[in-house]
Amino acid sequence: MKKYTRILTVVLAAILLLALYACGGKTTNKTVKPGVLTMATNAEFPPYEFHEGDTITGIDAEIAAAIADKLGLKLEISDMDFDSIIAAIQSGKADVGLAGMTVTDERKQNVDFSTSYATGVQVIIVKEDSPIASVDDLFSGGYTVGVQQSTTGDLYTTWDLEDEGLATINRYNKGADAVQALVTDKVDCVVIDNEPAKAYVAANPGLVILDTEYIEEQYAIAYSKNNTELGKAVDTALQELIKDGTVQKILDKYIKV
Numbered sequence: 445m446k447k448y449t450r451i452l453t454v455v456l457a458a459i460l461l462l463a464l465y466a467c468g469g470k471t472t473n474k475t476v477k478p479g480v481l482t483m484a485t486n487a488e489f490p491p492y493e494f495h496e497g498d499t500i501t502g503i504d505a506e507i508a509a510a511i512a513d514k515l516g517l518k519l520e521i522s523d524m525d526f527d528s529i530i531a532a533i534q535s536g537k538a539d540v541g542l543a544g545m546t547v548t549d550e551r552k553q554n555v556d557f558s559t560s561y562a563t564g565v566q567v568i569i570v571k572e573d574s575p576i577a578s579v580d581d582l583f584s585g586g587y588t589v590g591v592q593q594s595t596t597g598d599l600y601t602t603w604d605l606e607d608e609g610l611a612t613i614n615r616y617n618k619g620a621d622a623v624q625a626l627v628t629d630k631v632d633c634v635v636i637d638n639e640p641a642k643a644y645v646a647a648n649p650g651l652v653i654l655d656t657e658y659i660e661e662q663y664a665i666a667y668s669k670n671n672t673e674l675g676k677a678v679d680t681a682l683q684e685l686i687k688d689g690t691v692q693k694i695l696d697k698y699i700k701v
């Protein structure tokens with residue numbers, strides 16, 4: 445009998461410890477929705493995020509799922525326009541933003557960023573017979589450039605080209621719409637991130653990506669400046685996933701060199 449009491453005590457102690465651990469987890473990770481990590485994204489950015497039937501999948505979705513898992517949270521993805529993501533985080537509608545989002549000083553004024561988990565490159569897509577053969581040609585003036593509204597492609601070409609009177613910038617809600625404008629000769633080129641660029645060029649015969657790069661940048665996770673506790677937990681989880689090779693494995697699954 446004594447033996448059973450001892451076993452029972454051990455079992456009860458284990459249950460108590462587990463319960464304490466679970467409660468502790470909940471209090472440290474205060475999220476927009478209890479028990480849920482809400483990720484804001486724009487699922488028009490393959491292979492980082494895109495629709496596959498009814499679900500949103502891709503590199504960012506998988507990294508966010510692995511982070512949520514580590515934090516004991518369920519992942520929910522909220523799809524929106526790219527330029528609504530930072531506002532959604534600031535207004536408490538989303539916990540994190542993963543959207544192949546480049547770290548910039550301007551964005552840093554509104555959100556905090558994690559460690560970088562990938563490198564992005566702004567490239568130039570042209571038609572095969574285009575007179576634009578390099579970044580320098582683009583700067584030689586007079587061209588019309590298509591970009592996705594509020595992306596770094598938009599920001600940099602606005603500063604470098606439009607503000608200097610060197611080009612006209614046409615802004616589109618989706619990268620795909622900018623590429624369509626190129627196909628139908630409404631713009632002379634599109635400045636956009638390299639990975640979606642590859643997907644667009646593969647889907648549209650007659651388009652090519654120039655060898656010269658516009659600029660290289662870093663992708664990171666955005667989160668609120670008002671919940672540094674969660675931000676820290678997300679960043680720590682991400683760093684662990686980078687260290688143990690999970691992030692590289694996810695990148696390699698979607699990006700074939």
Ligand code: GLN
Pocket residue numbers: 486489526543544545546547564592594595596597637
């Ligand atoms: N990397 C670009 C940016 O952060 C584009 C991201 C996107 O279109 N999803 O502005």
